[in-house]
Amino acid sequence: MPSLKDFMEALAVAWPVALTALIGSAVVLTANSQGLSYATGIPAWTLTALFVVAAFAAGSCLVSLLQAVGGLATWCARWNRTRIHRKTQVEWLNNLPANEHRLMSFLFTSNMQAFPYPFAEGRFVSLITKGLVLEQSGQHAAISWPHVIPDHIWAEMKKDPAKFRPDQGDGNPMRRF
Structure with missing residues (x-):
C-alpha cells in the first residue's frame, strides 16, 4: 500500500496527476454528500482519506498554477528586456x-x-x-x-x-x- 509520502511525490511530479486525484476525490465526496445510492455505503475512513487526497491534490494544483503564473511573468520581463535591448542596438546601428x-x-x-x-x-x-x-x-x-x-x-x-x-x-x- 503506498504511503502518504509516495502520494505527495506523485503529486509533485506533474499537475495532471494531482488534478486527476482532485477530480476523482471531489466526485466521490460530492456523490456521497448528495446521497447517491452507490456512494452511501462508503466507510467513513475512506471518505476521510479521499478528503485528505483532495486537499493535497488541490494544494499541488494551486502551486503548479502559481509556478506557471510566475514563469509567465518572468518570461514577459525577459522578453521586454530583450525588446528594449534590441531597440537600443538598432539605434546604435543607425548612428x-x-x-x-x-x-x-x-x-x-x-x-x-x-x-x-x-x-x-x-x-x-x-x-x-x-x-x-x-x-x-x-x-x-x-x-x-x-x-x-x-x-x-x-x-x-x-x-x-x-x-x-x-x-x-x-x-x-x-x-x-
Missing part, C-alpha cells in the same frame, strides 16, 4: 561612426552575415561591445574566429539597403595592413 558603418556596409553588401576574422582584432571591438557583431563560442583558430551579425540587426539592414552601401573607392575595410 554608427564612419569606420564602423564602413565595416557593416562592407559585410552587408558582401552578404556576409557570418564571417571568419581574427579573434579580438581591434576593428570589431566596438561593434562586438555593442552587440552588433557576435563572436561565436567554441574552439577555433584565433586567426579565423567565426563572427556573426545577429538576425535582428541583419533584418534591420535589409530594411534600408541603400543606407548600407559602401562608397565605391573604399575597398575592403577588413583587409589587414
Whole structure:
C-alpha cells in the first residue's frame, strides 16, 4: 500500500496527476454528500482519506498554477528586456561612426552575415561591445574566429539597403595592413 509520502511525490511530479486525484476525490465526496445510492455505503475512513487526497491534490494544483503564473511573468520581463535591448542596438546601428558603418556596409553588401576574422582584432571591438557583431563560442583558430551579425540587426539592414552601401573607392575595410 503506498504511503502518504509516495502520494505527495506523485503529486509533485506533474499537475495532471494531482488534478486527476482532485477530480476523482471531489466526485466521490460530492456523490456521497448528495446521497447517491452507490456512494452511501462508503466507510467513513475512506471518505476521510479521499478528503485528505483532495486537499493535497488541490494544494499541488494551486502551486503548479502559481509556478506557471510566475514563469509567465518572468518570461514577459525577459522578453521586454530583450525588446528594449534590441531597440537600443538598432539605434546604435543607425548612428554608427564612419569606420564602423564602413565595416557593416562592407559585410552587408558582401552578404556576409557570418564571417571568419581574427579573434579580438581591434576593428570589431566596438561593434562586438555593442552587440552588433557576435563572436561565436567554441574552439577555433584565433586567426579565423567565426563572427556573426545577429538576425535582428541583419533584418534591420535589409530594411534600408541603400543606407548600407559602401562608397565605391573604399575597398575592403577588413583587409589587414
